[in-house]
Amino acid sequence: MMRARMKPNSRAANWAGVRDAVLGLLLLVAIKLSAIALDHGCARYVTLIEFMIDSDDQSGITPRPQAAKNWHPYRDMAESNVPQERLDVDRCVYLHNHVVELGWAGRHRDVEPKxxxxxxxxxxxxxxxGVEAEVGNLAYLQEVLTPDVVEFLHRAQMPADGLAFSYFLEGLASPQDMAEHLQSTYEMYEETRYLLLYxxxxxxDRLGVVFxxxxNLASYVDYWTFLNDELDSFPLELVLATYVGLVESGKFVALPQAEVDAIRENDYFGHSEYSSPWAMKPYGDKAxxxxxxxxxxxxxxxxxxxxADAKTAQAEQRMCQRLIHPxxxxxxxxxxxxxxLYNFLTCAPGCPFRYIAPGLECPTPENIAAxxxxPPWPPPPDPAKYSQGPxxxxxLLFGSDEVIEDNVDGGGFYYVANSTLTGMRGGLYLNSQTHxxxxxxxxxxxVTPFPVGANGFARFGDNRAITDKPYRYGSQEGPARDPEAYTSLFQSGTNPFNDPHHTQLMVLLQFWILLxxxxxxxxxxxxxxxxxDVFKMADDEDQWWRYTLMAATP
Known part of the structure; x- marks a missing residue:
């Protein structure tokens, strides 16, 4: 039976309009959220580091560790030194201006929002x-820079007077500095290629971010002598996203001037006036x-x-306790x-076994107290000049019973002249908590009780060889061995984002989990x-890549 056609209902028509409006609004919201998620994901490129190994086939080994078959060092991390067709101007402008905005907000965190x-x-x-003396340099840059870089410089905002861009970077270089470095590198490399961008x-006497x-890749470079095709470089947006990530993780903080001054007065590391409003915390809460x-x-x-017979109830109970009670x-x-150190020891669970890594013992209340x-090392030679506080x-966080018997210089480890590693216990050492x-x-x-690197396979994360070499410091007589071969396993080497630093404990623990x-x-x-002795595999032709971290650790 045919149904009679009904007269359109005005109320129903209105609801349909509302429905369409709501759907449209939801679509716009979804697009916006997607953009925010993409930006947030970029900002966390480096802060969310996760190693992945496919255990099904690990036979393929290539000259660089990041290219080893089935070895995927960083999730969401672009492989280093992969040329880009062009600079992603929009993304780089957004990230650059966001860092500038974070610095401004931190500087005024003690001011009412209004x-x-x-x-x-x-x-x-x-x-x-607007600076007459720079007009000629700007004309030169307009001529030699790529159109994408020129557009970036037209859109990237300046920090307010007296404020640095980030902790390690004053900001975009001046036209004069850009022009001079382009010309000096032309003399060195016979091409206008390397731009001192930040x-x-x-x-x-040091550089910054070189593009x-x-x-179309960028890297943080200390000196021109380190500028070469083997330098680990990444897209500029990844470098800038790293700086956002370091702020989000709490490592870099922007503060009012009074707080920066207080940190500078009491911090051994020393915060320069040129870094304001930025300060670097000894560790971030996220870390x-x-x-x-x-x-x-x-x-x-x-x-x-x-x-199974080693998993006693008593051992399992240790994981429900703390490494050490506050x-x-x-x-x-x-x-x-x-x-x-205090927060790690008093918050981490106790170990239900003895060895957390080959030959390395878990911390216990007893060995921490000891x-x-x-300290399990020979004291520095001048107690009057250098305090002996642990x-x-x-x-020594994860200690070994083995000691260094060779005559090895200790200056690069203790940062105390004329010190030695001879007699020092092997193990994993945490940085000084005050210096x-x-x-x-x-x-x-x-610290290994034996040298690593004599075979030529052991590597820093930046692919530089760990060398077992005699100690040399001018004409000064000293220990027979340089400490590099005893203290460099699992170190990244140069850092493509900031000043180099020792590998963070969280990064090393991730690596050990996979092993x-x-x-x-x-x-x-x-x-x-x-x-x-297991760590000697780091200098083995077939195994070295298993003991090599990547350089791209912020």
Whole structure:
């Protein structure tokens, strides 16, 4: 039966309009959220580091570790030194201006929101075209720079007067500095290729972020002598996203001037006036939390592979306790309660086994107490000049019973002249908690009781060889051996984003988790087996890549 056609209902028509409007609004919201997610993902390119190994086939080995078959070092991380067709101007402008905005907001964090002055939005090009002395340099740059770089400079905003772009970077270089460095590199390389894009803070003899106009890649470079085709370089948007990530993770903080001054007065590392409003914290809250998470995962990975008869209830109970109770460290001047060491030891779970890595023992209340009573190394030669407090020197976190018997210089380890590593225990050492020269209290170094590198296969993360060489310092007589071959495993080397620093504990723990999970380290009743001799594989022709970190660690 045919149904009669009904007269359109005005109310129904209105609801249809509302529906269409709502759907349209939802679509716009979805697009906006997608853009935000993309921006946020870019900002976390480097902060969310996760190694992945496919254990099905690990036979393929190529000259560089990041190219080893089935070895995927960083999720969401572009491979280094892959030329880009062009500069992503929109993305780079957004990230650059976002860093400038973060610095402005931090500088005025003590001001009521309604009273915060408007941030200056003058672009780099607008600023310098008003400076008569730079007109000629701008004309030269307009001629030799790629159109994408020129557009970026036309849109990238300047930090307010007196404010640095980031902790390690004063900001975009001046036209004169850009022009002079382009001309000097032309004399060196016979091509106008390397542009000094961002200038380093507080020093005149060092560079900053250098942009390669042939490959559209960028890298943080200390000196021109380090400028070569083997330098680890990445798209500029990844470099800029790293700086956003370091702010989000709490490592870099923008502060009012009074707070920056207070940090500068009390911080051994020293914060230059040229870095304002930025300060670098000894460790970020996110880094501490990630370290604790990866430590728990490593304990669990080892525990799951232990023989059943070794998994006693008493051992399992240790994982429900802390490495050390806060009361044991109360009022201990050698372990400040705001230090990374204190927070790691009092928050991390206890170990249900003895060995957390080949030959390296887990921290226990007993060996921590023994360390605090007397560091396991020969004292520096001048006690009157250098304090002997444990927190002022590297701290043995995962110790070994093996010691260095060779005559090895210790100056590069303790940063104390005429010191030695001879007699020092092998193990994983945490940076000084008061005098961390690189500003990373969570930085670590593995000290091996034997040299690594004589075979020529051991590598830093930047692919530079770890060398076993005689000690040389001018004509000065000293120890027979240089410390590099004893202290450089699992170190990144140069850093494509910032000043180099020791590998963070959280990064190393991630690496060790994979070595356990993929069976490269065997597990027995007492934990990881093998002794420290296992680390000699780092200098083996077939195994070296398994012990090489990547350079791209912010």
């Amino acid at each position: 009273e915060i002055p408007a941030r200056p939005t003058t672009t780099w090009w607008e600023h310098w075209e 200038m380093r803070t507080w020093t005149e 390669d106009m042939d490959t 501490l939390n990630d370290t604790l998470d990866y430590f728990k995962k490593l304990l669990r990975a080892i525990w799951e592979r232990m023989p 009361e044991a460290l109360a009022d201990n001047p050698d372990v400040p309660n705001d230090s990374f 360390f605090l009573e007397g 927190s002022e020197h590297p701290i 961390a020269w690189d500003g990373y209290q969570d930085g670590v170094r593995l 356990v999970e993929n069976g490269l380290w065997t597990v027995g009743p007492a934990g990881v087996e093998g002794g420290m």
